[in-house]
Amino acid sequence: MKDSRPGEAVVIVPTGALGSGVRAGDLRRGIARGAHAIALDAGSTDSGPSYLARGVSKYTREAVKRDLTVLMEAQAKAQIPLLVGSCGTSGCDVAVDWTVEIALEVAAELGIAPRIAVLYSEQSRSVVKKKNAAGRVRALEPSAPLTDAAIDACEHIVALMGPEPYVHALREGADIVLGGRTTDTAVLAAVPLMRGAGAGPAWHAGKVAECGGQCTADPTDGGVLVRTGADYFEIEPLSASNRCTPHSVSAHMLYENADPFRLVEPGGILDVTGARYEPVDERVVRVTGSSFEAAPYTMKLEGAANGPFQTIMLVGIADPEVLAALDLFVERLSAALHDRVRATFGDEADPYDISLRAYGWNAVSGRRVPGGTPPPREAGMLFVATAATQELATAIAKACNAHFFHFPLNRSDELPSYAFPFSPAEIERGRVYEFVLNHVVEVDQPLELVRFAWPAVPAKAFARGA
Amino acid sequence: MPKLRDVCSQVRSKNAGPFWITVDLFFADEAVYRRYRDDRAIGAGAFASLYGVDPASIRRFTVDRLSVVKVSYPRPSPQGGVVERDMHSGQQFADLLEVELSGDRTGAADVVVT
Numbered sequence: 235m236k237d238s239r240p241g242e243a244v245v246i247v248p249t250g251a252l253g254s255g256v257r258a259g260d261l262r263r264g265i266a267r268g269a270h271a272i273a274l275d276a277g278s279t280d281s282g283p284s285y286l287a288r289g290v291s292k293y294t295r296e297a298v299k300r301d302l303t304v305l306m307e308a309q310a311k312a313q314i315p316l317l318v319g320s321c322g323t324s325g326c327d328v329a330v331d332w333t334v335e336i337a338l339e340v341a342a343e344l345g346i347a348p349r350i351a352v353l354y355s356e357q358s359r360s361v362v363k364k365k366n367a368a369g370r371v372r373a374l375e376p377s378a379p380l381t382d383a384a385i386d387a388c389e390h391i392v393a394l395m396g397p398e399p400y401v402h403a404l405r406e407g408a409d410i411v412l413g414g415r416t417t418d419t420a421v422l423a424a425v426p427l428m429r430g431a432g433a434g435p436a437w438h439a440g441k442v443a444e445c446g447g448q449c450t451a452d453p454t455d456g457g458v459l460v461r462t463g464a465d466y467f468e469i470e471p472l473s474a475s476n477r478c479t480p481h482s483v484s485a486h487m488l489y490e491n492a493d494p495f496r497l498v499e500p501g502g503i504l505d506v507t508g509a510r511y512e513p514v515d516e517r518v519v520r521v522t523g524s525s526f527e528a529a530p531y532t533m534k535l536e537g538a539a540n541g542p543f544q545t546i547m548l549v550g551i552a553d554p555e556v557l558a559a560l561d562l563f564v565e566r567l568s569a570a571l572h573d574r575v576r577a578t579f580g581d582e583a584d585p586y587d588i589s590l591r592a593y594g595w596n597a598v599s600g601r602r603v604p605g606g607t608p609p610p611r612e613a614g615m616l617f618v619a620t621a622a623t624q625e626l627a628t629a630i631a632k633a634c635n636a637h638f639f640h641f642p643l644n645r646s647d648e649l650p651s652y653a654f655p656f657s658p659a660e661i662e663r664g665r666v667y668e669f670v671l672n673h674v675v676e677v678d679q680p681l682e683l684v685r686f687a688w689p690a691v692p693a694k695a696f697a698r699g700a
Numbered sequence: 701m702p703k704l705r706d707v708c709s710q711v712r713s714k715n716a717g718p719f720w721i722t723v724d725l726f727f728a729d730e731a732v733y734r735r736y737r738d739d740r741a742i743g744a745g746a747f748a749s750l751y752g753v754d755p756a757s758i759r760r761f762t763v764d765r766l767s768v769v770k771v772s773y774p775r776p777s778p779q780g781g782v783v784e785r786d787m788h789s790g791q792q793f794a795d796l797l798e799v800e801l802s803g804d805r806t807g808a809a810d811v812v813v814t
Contacts, residue, residue: 279718282780282787376719376757376774485766488724492716492772494761511765536718541782587782598791604798620782669718669778 241463243426243436244269246472248305248457250445252276252318252333253293256301260456260472261308267459270314271425272305274457275418275444276333277320279536279669280490286324287389287538287667291332293323298333302340309410310346316410317400317421324536325415326390327356333412334689341691348410351403352687355414355533357391361683362535362675370676371535377672384670388537391671395533396500397424398680404428415536417499418444426462433526437504439467441497442486442521449486451477470518480511483519500680502528531680537671544663545627547617547638550653556643557609560595561602564615567641571617571634578633586630587620615652624662631660704742705797707732713793718779721789722772723747723796733767736801743807747771750795760807 246264248256252274261272277285281292291298309316322329334352341348362385365371371380385391392415401424403411413421419440426436439460442449446457449469456473469478487494487506497504508523556563571588591597593614617638621627639659640649677683704711710726725742727733740746748755753773761770777783786792 279779280715280788282784283718283778284780374719481766485768488722488763488766488768488770490714490716490722492720492722492759494763494768494770544782589783591785598786599795600785601795666780666782668781672717672719672778 239461239463241430243271243429243431243462245422245425245443245460245462246272246457247274247422247443247446247460248272248472249274249301250448251278251293252301252321253291253297254301255297256304257456257472258304258308261304263472263474264459265308265312265314269312269459270429271317272309272314273317273319273422273425274446275319275416275421277323277325277329277415278418281323283538283667283669284665285329286326286392286536287540289322289324289326289328289390291322291329295336299336299340302337303344306337306340306346306348306410307344310344310348313409315404315408315425317413317424318411319395319413319416319418319421321412321414324390324392324538325355325413326392327354327414330354330412330414337410337412338689338691347691347693349408350410350412350689350691351406351408352689353395353399353403353411353413353416354685354687355393355395355416355683357393357535357683359385359388359391362391365675371673372532372676374534374672374674380671380673385537387539388670389540391535391537393533393535393675393683394420394500395684396420396531396680397427399684399686400424401428402681403686417534419497419499419504422460430464431462431467432464433502434504434524435462435465435467435521437497437499437526438506438509438521438524439469441504442469442483445486445489447471447476448489449478449483451479451482466520466522468514468518468520477517478519480513480519483521484509484511500533501531502526530676532674532676533683535671535673535675536669539668539670541666541668542620542622543624543627543665545619545624545631546661546663547631547635547659548655549615549638550655551613551615552611552653553650554609556650557611557613559643560592560609560613563641563643564590564592566643567637570637570641574634574637575630579630583621583626583630585622586626587618588630588634589618589620591616591618620666624664628660628662635659701801701803703797704799704801707736707801711793711796713789713791715779715787715789716772719775720772721751721775721792722770723793725769725771725796727767727769730767733764737762737769738805738807739801740804740807741799741802742769742771744771746799746807747773750799751792752776
């Protein structure tokens, strides 16, 4: 057991996502090891565009409240700061406010009154247009230069913050910082950077620990503790039964990362090309040789738009003759369904799309199945109609219902009935949402596009039971 | 020639942000990694034709320390749109398991780190 050493910053990363389950025992062990802060992330684009377009959290209120209760209780007891990045999944303003409201409720229930700083990084369309017009927005591969039309399409636009707004809030006396959209690494690197740790190790440690226990031998067994010094960091699991190995730690640079050596962050580029990973003991890994090259400050932009609507139907197919000729069947069925839409709606349904996906065959890849592949025992055929309104998507599905249900492989066959599992057969799935922005914006200084708020926390006297 | 499933301990795919997919080929040991890391069957061209993307857009890395070949390619359409089949791209690796190595070492890498 080592306590913190001079010049070293110790950070608890209890989980990869707020709401996925923080363990009180993990926090206790980390605090006992001399932790200076608890930091974690609450968001990502990982689960798709709907969370940003709607400003709705992926995790339930109950799960987020439960995690915040455990975290805020530990924060109050240990008197070390708690930093949460990308609140409410997307980190847009309404998602941040949703998280703040839960935190205030938790404070009241615990009878505590922490000083809470809130960081907003959602951007108005007019600000982004102005930056774009000034030539300060740049497209990332594989996207095209930004247009006003693309900006107007977005329901929400967020700029990914670096560590500076967190450091600013802590210097202003925050006990808890609830941040809007932030790079996963920045929220974990903030306290080490503030305490003077080396930039290379601080950013690298942030990247490795961003998913909590994902960089350990058993990712289901709790979070991690990171110690960052001037030219190294050490990482260990919070659970006594788990281990970090040079392989588990170094392999994390591959995870969800297009480039395993270089990572672009708001104020520069983390380069781990020369990193060395050595075991300290059976469960702790020491990393040296990572560097951070300063670069002009940019913030990545994320934006999501409302798309068209979908209605779906599903049938099960077990008929061996159909299964033996599934590609031909899908081709003929697809043509028949488009004929049916045309006959029913003329061009009134345009633009529409019908997608047939044969689960058990090639629905996941969408690619041709190699010749000679044995037919499946059963297949699930998913029908997806996409149209401008929900009513139209459903009307298309209803118009196609009988064909989809009874379509024979060969015209001369008796009409089959495939296996509908539901009545009614059609299911209104709602909107499609679309990621629109893949760009960075240049800023004059790290706080330029960030807004701060210090919500009033009810005094302890008002706490329940007080 | 062996298939990737014979020489890799793990093959995986995952979204890397909304606009990219990344594939990691973990070779079973350093010897097979050295033998096959530059194989044409896992070069940029082979990935381009398997996933239907422009070969010039593919980024390929060899990570010697982990005996890993990593290939990243842009999504044909951004994550979660009308035609999405695999939101997290976590199942796109499956066809790679059957890829047969060629023995031809012309699948040059973008970046080599030793």
